[in-house]
Amino acid sequence: MTSTSAKPPLAAVSGLLCFVLVVGGGSGLLHEWLGWIHFMGFVRFLVPDGHEVFGYVVMVALGLAAGAAGDSLTRRARS
Template identity: 65%
Template sequence: MTTSTPRSPLGGLLGLVGFVLVVGGASGLLHEWFGWIRFMGFTRFLIPSGYEVLGYVVMIALGTAACVGAGARRPA
């Protein structure tokens, strides 16, 4: 029998934000490179005009960091 520590609501919110950033950044990169339909179109309002590829890469990096931070546990 395993015991798990309860997840904090802030960790869940941070995981959700990280997921949205990663998926939105990947969707934006696919749109910029291949012209596919945007999956999460609202992310284009977060990126300055002319810096789309760099902005989407930064979104993916920040989303990954948020997901890792959400999964981190405080040492006992």
């Protein structure tokens, strides 16, 4: 008997990716705009020098898209 509450593995990975990109991008934006400490400092290596704000905005957008894709996979698995 299978559980209907379990997420497919790809949906779980996309949820983790969503979290990392949204929180990392948001943390980077706060650092750029307000000078706060980087919460997830490793994401600064993903953004090219001189394009930090644009790169962090793209990270947040990609994170939201990954979260929507994972939600779609979860809904598809339940039906």
